[in-house]
Amino acid sequence: MTIRKIALTSAAALLAVTAMPAAARPDTPEATPVASAEADATLIALYEDYSRWVDDEFGNGLPSVTPETHTANLAKVSGFLARLDAIDPALLSDDERVNAAVLRSVLVEQIEDARYREWEMPFDSDSNFWSYLAPRGGFQSVEEYQNHISRMRDIPRYFAEHTDNARAGLERGFSVPRVTLEGRADSLIPFTSEDMGVNPFWAAFENIPGNIPESERDRLRKEGEAAILEAVVPAYQALFTFLTQDYFPHSRETLAAHAMPDGEAYYAQQIRQYTTLDLSADEIHQIGLGEVARIEAAMREIMAEVGFEGSIAEFNESLRTDPRFIAKTPDELMGVSAYVAKRVDGEMGKYFGFLPRHRFSIRPVAPEIAPFYTAGRGGYEYCQMNTYDLPSRPLYNIPALTLHECAPGHSFQAAFQREQGGDDIPAFRRRIYFSGMGEGWGLYAEFLGEEMGIYRTPYEKFGRLSYEMWRAARLVIDTGIHSQGWSRDRAVSYLGDRTALSRHEVGTEIDRYISWPGQALAYKLGEMQIRRLRIKAEQELGEKFDIRKFHDVILALGSVPLPVLEQRIEAFIADGGQGLNGVGYE
Structure with missing residues:
Protein backbone atom coordinates (compact mmCIF):
# COMPACT_ATOMS: atom_id res chain seq x y z
CA MET A 1 0.00 0.00 0.00
CA THR A 2 1.53 3.32 -1.06
CA ILE A 3 0.68 6.51 0.80
CA ARG A 4 2.12 9.95 0.06
CA LYS A 5 5.35 10.42 2.02
CA ILE A 6 5.63 12.98 4.81
CA ALA A 7 7.73 16.09 4.25
CA LEU A 8 9.15 17.33 7.55
CA THR A 9 12.12 19.66 7.17
CA SER A 10 13.20 20.47 10.72
CA ALA A 11 15.77 17.67 10.95
CA ALA A 12 17.65 19.18 13.84
CA ALA A 13 14.44 19.53 15.80
CA LEU A 14 13.52 15.93 15.10
CA LEU A 15 16.89 14.70 16.30
CA ALA A 16 16.50 16.73 19.48
CA VAL A 17 13.15 15.09 20.20
CA THR A 18 14.81 11.69 20.39
CA ALA A 19 17.02 12.72 23.30
CA MET A 20 16.39 10.70 26.45
CA ARG A 117 4.08 18.50 47.25
CA GLU A 118 2.01 18.90 44.09
CA TRP A 119 -1.13 18.20 46.11
CA GLU A 120 -0.82 21.72 47.55
CA MET A 121 -1.90 23.14 44.16
CA PRO A 122 -4.91 20.88 43.51
CA PHE A 123 -6.37 22.80 40.56
CA ASP A 124 -5.40 25.12 37.73
CA SER A 125 -7.23 27.30 35.21
CA ASP A 126 -8.18 24.24 33.12
CA SER A 127 -8.70 21.33 35.52
CA ASN A 128 -9.91 20.97 39.08
CA PHE A 129 -11.21 18.53 41.68
CA TRP A 130 -14.81 19.78 41.83
CA SER A 131 -16.23 19.68 38.28
CA TYR A 132 -16.53 15.97 37.52
CA LEU A 133 -18.27 14.60 40.59
CA ALA A 134 -21.79 15.00 39.21
CA PRO A 135 -22.65 12.44 36.51
CA ARG A 136 -24.55 13.74 33.49
CA GLY A 137 -26.90 10.76 33.45
CA GLY A 138 -28.32 8.02 35.65
CA PHE A 139 -26.89 4.74 36.91
CA GLN A 140 -28.06 1.22 36.15
CA SER A 141 -28.57 -0.35 39.58
CA VAL A 142 -29.61 0.44 43.14
CA GLU A 143 -26.08 -0.38 44.31
CA GLU A 144 -24.56 2.18 41.94
CA TYR A 145 -26.98 4.82 43.19
CA GLN A 146 -26.19 3.99 46.80
CA ASN A 147 -22.47 4.31 46.08
CA HIS A 148 -23.09 7.65 44.40
CA ILE A 149 -25.09 8.92 47.36
CA SER A 150 -22.27 7.83 49.68
CA ARG A 151 -19.77 9.76 47.56
CA MET A 152 -22.01 12.82 47.70
CA ARG A 153 -22.11 12.56 51.48
CA ASP A 154 -18.29 12.42 51.47
CA ILE A 155 -17.81 15.60 49.43
CA PRO A 156 -17.55 17.94 52.47
CA ARG A 157 -14.63 15.94 53.87
CA TYR A 158 -12.98 15.68 50.45
CA PHE A 159 -13.29 19.41 49.73
CA ALA A 160 -12.05 20.34 53.21
CA GLU A 161 -8.89 18.29 52.71
CA HIS A 162 -8.22 19.88 49.32
CA THR A 163 -8.87 23.31 50.84
CA ASP A 164 -6.35 22.68 53.63
CA ASN A 165 -3.78 21.58 51.06
CA ALA A 166 -4.40 24.61 48.86
CA ARG A 167 -4.05 26.91 51.88
CA ALA A 168 -0.68 25.33 52.71
CA GLY A 169 0.49 25.87 49.14
CA LEU A 170 -0.71 29.46 49.25
CA GLU A 171 1.32 30.15 52.38
CA ARG A 172 4.59 29.00 50.75
CA GLY A 173 4.04 30.65 47.37
CA PHE A 174 3.09 27.43 45.60
CA SER A 175 -0.18 28.58 44.08
CA VAL A 176 -1.95 29.12 40.80
CA PRO A 177 -1.04 32.58 39.39
CA ARG A 178 -3.72 35.13 40.17
CA VAL A 179 -4.01 36.43 36.62
CA THR A 180 -5.37 33.05 35.44
CA LEU A 181 -8.10 32.80 38.06
CA GLU A 182 -10.56 35.54 37.12
CA GLY A 183 -14.07 34.10 36.93
CA ARG A 184 -12.94 30.53 37.57
CA ALA A 185 -15.16 30.14 40.64
CA ASP A 186 -18.24 30.71 38.50
CA SER A 187 -18.25 27.02 37.58
CA LEU A 188 -19.21 26.25 41.19
CA ILE A 189 -22.33 28.40 41.25
CA PRO A 190 -24.82 25.82 39.84
CA PHE A 191 -23.66 23.35 42.51
CA THR A 192 -24.45 25.80 45.30
CA SER A 193 -28.14 25.94 44.32
CA GLU A 194 -30.80 24.26 46.43
CA ASP A 195 -33.07 24.23 43.38
CA MET A 196 -33.07 20.67 42.05
CA GLY A 197 -33.84 22.00 38.59
CA VAL A 198 -30.55 23.89 38.63
CA ASN A 199 -28.11 21.75 40.61
CA PRO A 200 -26.23 19.35 38.24
CA PHE A 201 -26.19 16.60 40.90
CA TRP A 202 -29.94 16.12 40.49
CA ALA A 203 -29.58 14.93 36.86
CA ALA A 204 -28.71 11.39 37.95
CA PHE A 205 -31.95 11.15 39.93
CA GLU A 206 -34.11 12.52 37.13
CA ASN A 207 -32.96 9.65 34.94
CA ILE A 208 -33.34 6.59 37.17
CA PRO A 209 -33.93 3.71 34.72
CA GLY A 210 -37.20 1.82 34.62
CA ASN A 211 -35.58 -1.51 35.53
CA ILE A 212 -35.35 -0.22 39.11
CA PRO A 213 -38.69 -0.64 40.95
CA GLU A 214 -40.74 2.52 41.47
CA SER A 215 -40.59 2.20 45.26
CA GLU A 216 -36.79 2.10 45.09
CA ARG A 217 -36.72 5.03 42.67
CA ASP A 218 -38.77 7.13 45.12
CA ARG A 219 -36.44 6.22 47.98
CA LEU A 220 -33.31 6.97 45.96
CA ARG A 221 -34.71 10.35 44.90
CA LYS A 222 -35.45 11.30 48.50
CA GLU A 223 -32.01 10.18 49.70
CA GLY A 224 -30.36 11.88 46.75
CA GLU A 225 -32.13 15.18 47.38
CA ALA A 226 -31.25 15.01 51.07
CA ALA A 227 -27.58 14.38 50.24
CA ILE A 228 -27.54 17.32 47.83
CA LEU A 229 -29.10 19.71 50.34
CA GLU A 230 -27.22 18.50 53.41
CA ALA A 231 -23.78 17.73 51.98
CA VAL A 232 -23.23 18.85 48.40
CA VAL A 233 -24.63 22.38 48.54
CA PRO A 234 -22.86 23.36 51.81
CA ALA A 235 -19.57 21.91 50.55
CA TYR A 236 -19.69 23.86 47.28
CA GLN A 237 -20.75 27.01 49.10
CA ALA A 238 -17.81 26.70 51.49
CA LEU A 239 -15.43 26.05 48.60
CA PHE A 240 -16.77 29.06 46.69
CA THR A 241 -16.19 31.27 49.73
CA PHE A 242 -12.65 29.94 50.21
CA LEU A 243 -11.68 30.50 46.60
CA THR A 244 -13.19 33.96 46.18
CA GLN A 245 -12.37 35.42 49.60
CA ASP A 246 -9.14 33.67 50.56
CA TYR A 247 -7.32 31.88 47.74
CA PHE A 248 -7.80 34.14 44.73
CA PRO A 249 -6.97 37.45 46.49
CA HIS A 250 -3.79 35.99 48.02
CA SER A 251 -2.51 33.84 45.13
CA ARG A 252 0.86 34.75 43.64
CA GLU A 253 1.24 37.59 41.17
CA THR A 254 4.21 35.98 39.40
CA LEU A 255 3.69 33.74 36.36
CA ALA A 256 6.78 31.55 36.02
CA ALA A 257 7.25 28.11 37.51
CA HIS A 258 10.82 29.34 38.15
CA ALA A 259 9.34 31.87 40.60
CA MET A 260 7.93 29.16 42.86
CA PRO A 261 9.86 27.38 45.63
CA ALA A 268 12.49 20.57 34.78
CA GLN A 269 10.58 17.79 36.53
CA GLN A 270 7.32 18.87 34.89
CA ILE A 271 9.00 18.78 31.48
CA ARG A 272 10.24 15.22 32.09
CA GLN A 273 6.87 14.12 33.40
CA TYR A 274 4.76 15.40 30.52
CA THR A 275 7.14 14.82 27.60
CA THR A 276 8.89 11.65 28.89
CA LEU A 277 11.99 13.07 27.19
CA ASP A 278 15.23 14.44 28.59
CA LEU A 279 15.13 17.93 27.09
CA SER A 280 15.90 21.27 28.73
CA ALA A 281 13.63 24.29 28.54
CA ASP A 282 16.14 26.05 26.27
CA GLU A 283 16.30 23.09 23.88
CA ILE A 284 12.51 22.93 23.66
CA HIS A 285 12.32 26.67 23.06
CA GLN A 286 14.64 26.34 20.06
CA ILE A 287 12.71 23.36 18.68
CA GLY A 288 9.55 25.44 18.92
CA LEU A 289 11.06 28.38 17.06
CA GLY A 290 12.10 26.06 14.23
CA GLU A 291 8.65 24.54 13.95
CA VAL A 292 6.95 27.94 14.03
CA ALA A 293 9.09 29.11 11.11
CA ARG A 294 8.31 25.95 9.10
CA ILE A 295 4.57 26.25 9.62
CA GLU A 296 4.56 29.97 8.83
CA ALA A 297 6.01 29.16 5.40
CA ALA A 298 3.15 26.72 4.74
CA MET A 299 0.60 29.30 5.92
CA ARG A 300 1.91 31.87 3.47
CA GLU A 301 1.38 29.42 0.61
CA ILE A 302 -2.33 29.18 1.46
CA MET A 303 -2.62 32.94 1.87
CA ALA A 304 -1.20 33.32 -1.64
CA GLU A 305 -3.66 30.71 -2.92
CA VAL A 306 -6.68 32.71 -1.68
CA GLY A 307 -5.17 36.01 -2.84
CA PHE A 308 -4.60 37.60 0.55
CA GLU A 309 -1.94 40.28 0.70
CA GLY A 310 -0.74 41.04 4.19
CA SER A 311 0.82 39.44 7.24
CA ILE A 312 -0.13 36.16 8.88
CA ALA A 313 -1.46 38.14 11.86
CA GLU A 314 -3.67 40.21 9.55
CA PHE A 315 -4.97 37.10 7.79
CA ASN A 316 -5.77 35.49 11.14
CA GLU A 317 -7.66 38.59 12.24
CA SER A 318 -9.65 38.63 9.00
CA LEU A 319 -10.66 35.02 9.58
CA ARG A 320 -11.76 35.74 13.15
CA THR A 321 -14.17 38.43 11.97
CA ASP A 322 -15.51 36.69 8.84
CA PRO A 323 -19.18 35.75 9.41
CA ARG A 324 -18.95 32.93 6.85
CA PHE A 325 -17.11 30.81 9.42
CA ILE A 326 -19.34 31.36 12.46
CA ALA A 327 -22.00 28.76 13.31
CA LYS A 328 -25.44 30.24 13.90
CA THR A 329 -26.49 27.56 16.40
CA PRO A 330 -24.71 24.95 18.53
CA ASP A 331 -26.31 22.23 16.39
CA GLU A 332 -24.69 23.69 13.27
CA LEU A 333 -21.25 23.38 14.84
CA MET A 334 -22.03 19.87 16.10
CA GLY A 335 -23.29 18.94 12.64
CA VAL A 336 -20.05 19.97 10.99
CA SER A 337 -18.12 17.86 13.50
CA ALA A 338 -20.42 14.87 13.01
CA TYR A 339 -20.10 15.06 9.22
CA VAL A 340 -16.31 15.22 9.47
CA ALA A 341 -16.36 12.13 11.68
CA LYS A 342 -18.48 10.22 9.16
CA ARG A 343 -16.21 11.19 6.27
CA VAL A 344 -13.28 9.95 8.34
CA ASP A 345 -15.11 6.63 8.79
CA GLY A 346 -14.99 6.14 5.03
CA GLU A 347 -11.19 6.42 4.99
CA MET A 348 -10.24 4.47 8.11
CA GLY A 349 -9.78 1.10 6.38
CA LYS A 350 -6.97 2.55 4.29
CA TYR A 351 -4.99 3.57 7.35
CA PHE A 352 -5.77 0.92 10.00
CA GLY A 353 -5.95 -2.85 9.78
CA PHE A 354 -7.78 -3.24 13.09
CA LEU A 355 -11.03 -1.30 13.38
CA PRO A 356 -12.73 -1.44 16.82
CA ARG A 357 -16.43 -2.32 17.08
CA HIS A 358 -17.15 0.35 19.71
CA ARG A 359 -18.89 3.53 18.53
CA PHE A 360 -18.55 6.90 20.25
CA SER A 361 -20.89 9.87 20.27
CA ILE A 362 -20.17 13.60 20.00
CA ARG A 363 -21.48 15.83 22.79
CA PRO A 364 -21.26 19.51 23.70
CA VAL A 365 -19.09 20.47 26.64
CA ALA A 366 -21.17 20.81 29.83
CA PRO A 367 -22.40 24.42 30.18
CA GLU A 368 -21.10 24.89 33.72
CA ILE A 369 -17.47 24.46 32.59
CA ALA A 370 -17.68 25.52 28.93
CA PRO A 371 -16.68 29.20 29.40
CA PHE A 372 -13.21 28.23 30.59
CA TYR A 373 -12.86 24.84 28.90
CA THR A 374 -10.71 23.99 25.93
CA ALA A 375 -12.18 23.70 22.41
CA GLY A 376 -12.80 19.97 22.68
CA ARG A 377 -11.78 16.76 24.40
CA GLY A 378 -11.90 13.12 23.41
CA GLY A 379 -12.82 9.99 25.35
CA TYR A 380 -13.98 6.39 25.03
CA GLU A 381 -17.72 7.02 25.29
CA TYR A 382 -17.81 10.36 23.51
CA CYS A 383 -15.76 13.27 22.28
CA GLN A 384 -16.75 16.80 23.25
CA MET A 385 -17.08 19.99 21.21
CA ASN A 386 -17.30 23.33 22.99
CA THR A 387 -20.34 25.29 21.73
CA TYR A 388 -20.02 28.17 24.20
CA ASP A 389 -19.59 31.60 22.55
CA LEU A 390 -20.00 30.43 18.94
CA PRO A 391 -18.09 33.37 17.40
CA SER A 392 -15.02 32.01 19.22
CA ARG A 393 -15.44 28.56 17.56
CA PRO A 394 -14.88 29.21 13.81
CA LEU A 395 -15.99 26.34 11.61
CA TYR A 396 -12.73 26.12 9.64
CA ASN A 397 -11.12 24.73 12.83
CA ILE A 398 -13.72 22.00 13.40
CA PRO A 399 -12.29 19.38 10.98
CA ALA A 400 -8.88 19.42 12.68
CA LEU A 401 -10.48 19.46 16.13
CA THR A 402 -12.71 16.48 15.26
CA LEU A 403 -9.78 14.48 13.87
CA HIS A 404 -7.83 15.13 17.07
CA GLU A 405 -10.54 14.49 19.64
CA CYS A 406 -12.78 11.94 17.89
CA ALA A 407 -11.30 9.85 15.06
CA PRO A 408 -8.67 8.80 14.31
CA GLY A 409 -7.72 10.68 17.47
CA HIS A 410 -8.63 10.12 21.09
CA SER A 411 -12.03 8.40 20.93
CA PHE A 412 -10.85 5.96 18.27
CA GLN A 413 -7.55 5.56 20.11
CA ALA A 414 -9.35 4.65 23.34
CA ALA A 415 -11.60 2.08 21.65
CA PHE A 416 -8.71 0.56 19.71
CA GLN A 417 -6.60 0.10 22.81
CA ARG A 418 -9.45 -1.32 24.88
CA GLU A 419 -10.40 -3.91 22.26
CA GLN A 420 -6.93 -4.76 21.02
CA GLY A 421 -5.28 -4.88 24.43
CA GLY A 422 -8.12 -6.29 26.51
CA ASP A 423 -7.03 -8.54 29.34
CA ASP A 424 -3.48 -8.73 27.96
CA ILE A 425 -2.78 -5.20 29.21
CA PRO A 426 -2.00 -5.26 32.95
CA ALA A 427 -4.62 -3.57 35.10
CA PHE A 428 -2.27 -0.84 36.28
CA ARG A 429 -1.70 0.33 32.69
CA ARG A 430 -5.42 0.74 31.91
CA ARG A 431 -5.58 3.86 34.08
CA ILE A 432 -2.43 5.51 32.74
CA TYR A 433 -2.17 8.31 30.20
CA PHE A 434 1.19 9.63 29.01
CA SER A 435 0.59 13.01 27.40
CA GLY A 436 3.51 12.75 24.97
CA MET A 437 2.18 9.55 23.45
CA GLY A 438 -1.53 10.33 23.75
CA GLU A 439 -1.52 13.97 22.71
CA GLY A 440 1.20 13.33 20.16
CA TRP A 441 -1.15 10.85 18.52
CA GLY A 442 -4.00 13.37 18.59
CA LEU A 443 -1.93 15.98 16.77
CA TYR A 444 -0.64 13.35 14.33
CA ALA A 445 -4.30 12.49 13.63
CA GLU A 446 -4.86 16.09 12.53
CA PHE A 447 -1.96 15.73 10.10
CA LEU A 448 -3.35 12.40 8.88
CA GLY A 449 -6.49 14.25 7.82
CA GLU A 450 -4.43 15.81 5.02
CA GLU A 451 -3.72 12.38 3.55
CA MET A 452 -7.31 11.29 4.10
CA GLY A 453 -8.61 14.27 2.12
CA ILE A 454 -10.69 15.60 5.01
CA TYR A 455 -9.72 19.27 4.58
CA ARG A 456 -11.68 20.42 1.51
CA THR A 457 -11.06 24.16 1.34
CA PRO A 458 -7.98 26.37 1.71
CA TYR A 459 -9.54 27.74 4.88
CA GLU A 460 -9.93 24.30 6.47
CA LYS A 461 -6.33 23.54 5.50
CA PHE A 462 -5.27 26.82 7.07
CA GLY A 463 -7.27 25.84 10.15
CA ARG A 464 -5.26 22.62 10.32
CA LEU A 465 -2.00 24.56 10.04
CA SER A 466 -3.30 27.01 12.64
CA TYR A 467 -3.93 24.13 15.02
CA GLU A 468 -0.44 22.76 14.36
CA MET A 469 0.97 26.24 14.91
CA TRP A 470 -1.00 26.37 18.17
CA ARG A 471 0.94 23.34 19.43
CA ALA A 472 4.29 24.50 18.04
CA ALA A 473 3.85 27.93 19.61
CA ARG A 474 3.27 26.21 22.94
CA LEU A 475 6.88 25.05 22.93
CA VAL A 476 7.98 28.67 22.68
CA ILE A 477 5.34 30.12 25.01
CA ASP A 478 5.45 27.56 27.82
CA THR A 479 9.23 27.77 28.08
CA GLY A 480 9.12 31.53 27.53
CA ILE A 481 6.75 32.02 30.46
CA HIS A 482 8.26 29.54 32.89
CA SER A 483 11.98 29.94 32.22
CA GLN A 484 12.55 33.18 30.28
CA GLY A 485 10.38 35.73 32.06
CA TRP A 486 7.68 36.28 29.42
CA SER A 487 4.66 38.36 30.41
CA ARG A 488 1.10 37.23 29.80
CA ASP A 489 0.62 39.98 27.20
CA ARG A 490 3.67 38.83 25.26
CA ALA A 491 2.38 35.24 25.29
CA VAL A 492 -1.10 36.34 24.16
CA SER A 493 0.36 38.36 21.30
CA TYR A 494 2.64 35.53 20.20
CA LEU A 495 -0.19 32.98 20.02
CA GLY A 496 -2.82 35.39 18.68
CA ASP A 497 -0.63 36.68 15.84
CA ARG A 498 0.33 33.20 14.64
CA THR A 499 -2.93 31.26 14.86
CA ALA A 500 -6.53 31.71 13.77
CA LEU A 501 -7.75 30.84 17.26
CA SER A 502 -10.36 33.27 18.56
CA ARG A 503 -9.27 35.88 21.07
CA HIS A 504 -11.33 34.05 23.70
CA GLU A 505 -9.51 30.78 23.04
CA VAL A 506 -6.14 32.51 22.98
CA GLY A 507 -6.80 33.91 26.45
CA THR A 508 -7.99 30.63 27.97
CA GLU A 509 -5.06 28.76 26.40
CA ILE A 510 -2.43 31.16 27.73
CA ASP A 511 -3.96 30.94 31.20
CA ARG A 512 -3.78 27.16 30.93
CA TYR A 513 -0.05 27.25 30.09
CA ILE A 514 0.65 29.69 32.90
CA SER A 515 -1.17 27.60 35.51
CA TRP A 516 -0.12 24.13 34.26
CA PRO A 517 3.64 24.23 33.58
CA GLY A 518 4.99 21.72 31.08
CA GLN A 519 1.78 19.95 30.08
CA ALA A 520 1.38 21.85 26.82
CA LEU A 521 4.81 20.70 25.63
CA ALA A 522 3.74 17.10 25.17
CA TYR A 523 1.59 17.54 22.07
CA LYS A 524 4.08 18.80 19.51
CA LEU A 525 7.05 16.82 20.81
CA GLY A 526 4.99 13.61 20.74
CA GLU A 527 3.69 14.29 17.23
CA MET A 528 7.21 15.04 15.97
CA GLN A 529 8.39 11.75 17.41
CA ILE A 530 5.64 9.79 15.62
CA ARG A 531 6.30 11.55 12.32
CA ARG A 532 10.04 11.03 12.63
CA LEU A 533 9.57 7.32 13.33
CA ARG A 534 7.22 7.02 10.36
CA ILE A 535 9.80 8.59 8.03
CA LYS A 536 12.43 6.19 9.33
CA ALA A 537 10.15 3.16 8.89
CA GLU A 538 9.19 4.24 5.35
CA GLN A 539 12.80 4.73 4.35
CA GLU A 540 14.17 1.52 5.85
CA LEU A 541 11.28 -0.80 4.91
CA GLY A 542 10.67 0.58 1.42
CA GLU A 543 7.99 -1.45 -0.35
CA LYS A 544 7.42 -3.53 2.79
CA PHE A 545 6.07 -0.49 4.64
CA ASP A 546 2.31 -0.66 5.22
CA ILE A 547 0.78 2.39 6.87
CA ARG A 548 -2.00 0.26 8.39
CA LYS A 549 0.52 -1.96 10.19
CA PHE A 550 2.53 1.03 11.37
CA HIS A 551 -0.53 2.69 12.90
CA ASP A 552 -1.82 -0.55 14.41
CA VAL A 553 1.51 -1.25 16.09
CA ILE A 554 1.58 2.23 17.62
CA LEU A 555 -1.96 2.14 19.01
CA ALA A 556 -1.69 -1.45 20.23
CA LEU A 557 1.12 -0.36 22.55
CA GLY A 558 -1.32 1.59 24.68
CA SER A 559 -0.13 4.63 26.58
CA VAL A 560 3.65 4.46 27.03
CA PRO A 561 6.60 6.85 27.41
CA LEU A 562 7.99 8.06 24.07
CA PRO A 563 11.26 6.10 24.45
CA VAL A 564 9.22 2.89 24.65
CA LEU A 565 7.40 3.87 21.45
CA GLU A 566 10.74 4.40 19.74
CA GLN A 567 11.93 0.95 20.81
CA ARG A 568 8.76 -0.65 19.45
CA ILE A 569 9.13 0.98 16.04
CA GLU A 570 12.78 -0.07 15.91
CA ALA A 571 11.54 -3.63 16.47
CA PHE A 572 8.83 -3.12 13.81
CA ILE A 573 11.53 -2.16 11.31
CA ALA A 574 13.78 -5.04 12.36
CA ASP A 575 11.02 -7.64 11.83
CA GLY A 576 10.21 -6.38 8.35
CA GLY A 577 7.16 -4.28 9.23
CA GLN A 578 4.91 -6.99 10.65
CA GLY A 579 1.43 -5.96 11.79
CA LEU A 580 -0.71 -7.34 14.60
CA ASN A 581 -1.39 -11.03 15.02
CA GLY A 582 -4.89 -12.02 13.97
CA VAL A 583 -5.48 -8.90 11.84
CA GLY A 584 -5.85 -9.32 8.09
CA TYR A 585 -3.96 -6.85 5.91
CA GLU A 586 -4.64 -8.25 2.44
Missing part, protein backbone atom coordinates in the same frame (compact mmCIF):
# COMPACT_ATOMS: atom_id res chain seq x y z
CA PRO A 21 18.27 9.62 29.54
CA ALA A 22 20.13 6.34 29.22
CA ALA A 23 18.22 4.94 32.19
CA ALA A 24 14.93 5.54 30.39
CA ARG A 25 16.00 3.94 27.10
CA PRO A 26 14.99 0.24 27.06
CA ASP A 27 17.63 -2.31 26.11
CA THR A 28 17.89 -2.97 22.40
CA PRO A 29 16.86 -6.45 21.23
CA GLU A 30 20.46 -7.24 20.19
CA ALA A 31 21.72 -6.69 23.74
CA THR A 32 19.04 -8.79 25.38
CA PRO A 33 19.96 -12.27 26.67
CA VAL A 34 17.47 -15.10 26.86
CA ALA A 35 14.45 -13.95 28.82
CA SER A 36 13.88 -15.44 32.23
CA ALA A 37 10.48 -16.78 33.23
CA GLU A 38 11.44 -16.06 36.83
CA ALA A 39 12.12 -12.39 36.08
CA ASP A 40 8.76 -12.09 34.29
CA ALA A 41 6.96 -13.72 37.19
CA THR A 42 8.64 -11.41 39.69
CA LEU A 43 7.60 -8.36 37.71
CA ILE A 44 4.04 -9.60 37.26
CA ALA A 45 3.72 -10.17 41.00
CA LEU A 46 5.03 -6.64 41.58
CA TYR A 47 2.61 -4.79 39.33
CA GLU A 48 -0.31 -6.95 40.48
CA ASP A 49 0.53 -5.92 44.05
CA TYR A 50 0.64 -2.32 42.87
CA SER A 51 -2.76 -2.64 41.18
CA ARG A 52 -4.35 -4.14 44.29
CA TRP A 53 -2.90 -1.35 46.41
CA VAL A 54 -4.31 1.31 44.07
CA ASP A 55 -7.73 -0.37 44.09
CA ASP A 56 -7.72 -0.67 47.89
CA GLU A 57 -6.55 2.91 48.32
CA PHE A 58 -9.22 4.54 46.18
CA GLY A 59 -11.99 1.94 45.97
CA ASN A 60 -15.38 3.29 44.89
CA GLY A 61 -15.34 6.32 47.15
CA LEU A 62 -13.58 9.66 47.21
CA PRO A 63 -9.91 9.32 48.14
CA SER A 64 -8.16 10.75 51.14
CA VAL A 65 -5.92 13.63 50.07
CA THR A 66 -4.40 14.64 53.41
CA PRO A 67 -0.64 15.23 53.66
CA GLU A 68 -0.42 12.19 55.90
CA THR A 69 -2.02 10.03 53.23
CA HIS A 70 0.31 11.42 50.56
CA THR A 71 3.32 10.75 52.81
CA ALA A 72 2.18 7.17 53.42
CA ASN A 73 1.61 6.71 49.70
CA LEU A 74 5.12 7.97 49.00
CA ALA A 75 6.59 5.33 51.27
CA LYS A 76 4.54 2.63 49.55
CA VAL A 77 5.48 3.80 46.05
CA SER A 78 9.16 3.99 47.03
CA GLY A 79 8.92 0.39 48.14
CA PHE A 80 7.46 -0.64 44.78
CA LEU A 81 10.28 1.17 42.99
CA ALA A 82 12.91 -0.60 45.13
CA ARG A 83 11.37 -3.95 44.14
CA LEU A 84 11.45 -2.91 40.48
CA ASP A 85 15.10 -1.86 40.76
CA ALA A 86 15.92 -5.38 41.91
CA ILE A 87 14.72 -6.86 38.59
CA ASP A 88 17.22 -6.99 35.74
CA PRO A 89 15.33 -5.61 32.69
CA ALA A 90 17.64 -7.55 30.37
CA LEU A 91 16.08 -10.79 31.66
CA LEU A 92 12.50 -9.74 30.89
CA SER A 93 10.51 -10.80 27.83
CA ASP A 94 9.66 -8.09 25.29
CA ASP A 95 6.14 -7.49 26.62
CA GLU A 96 7.23 -7.42 30.24
CA ARG A 97 10.10 -5.06 29.46
CA VAL A 98 7.48 -2.61 28.20
CA ASN A 99 5.41 -3.10 31.35
CA ALA A 100 8.51 -2.51 33.48
CA ALA A 101 9.33 0.73 31.66
CA VAL A 102 5.76 1.98 32.07
CA LEU A 103 5.66 1.06 35.75
CA ARG A 104 8.96 2.81 36.36
CA SER A 105 7.69 6.00 34.75
CA VAL A 106 4.52 5.90 36.85
CA LEU A 107 6.35 5.32 40.12
CA VAL A 108 9.00 7.97 39.46
CA GLU A 109 6.28 10.48 38.54
CA GLN A 110 4.46 9.85 41.82
CA ILE A 111 7.67 10.18 43.81
CA GLU A 112 8.60 13.42 42.04
CA ASP A 113 5.11 14.86 42.56
CA ALA A 114 5.44 14.11 46.27
CA ARG A 115 8.87 15.73 46.36
CA TYR A 116 7.34 19.05 45.29
CA ASP A 262 12.68 25.37 43.99
CA GLY A 263 11.03 26.48 40.76
CA GLU A 264 13.78 25.72 38.25
CA ALA A 265 14.04 22.10 39.39
CA TYR A 266 10.24 21.85 39.58
CA TYR A 267 9.82 23.00 35.97
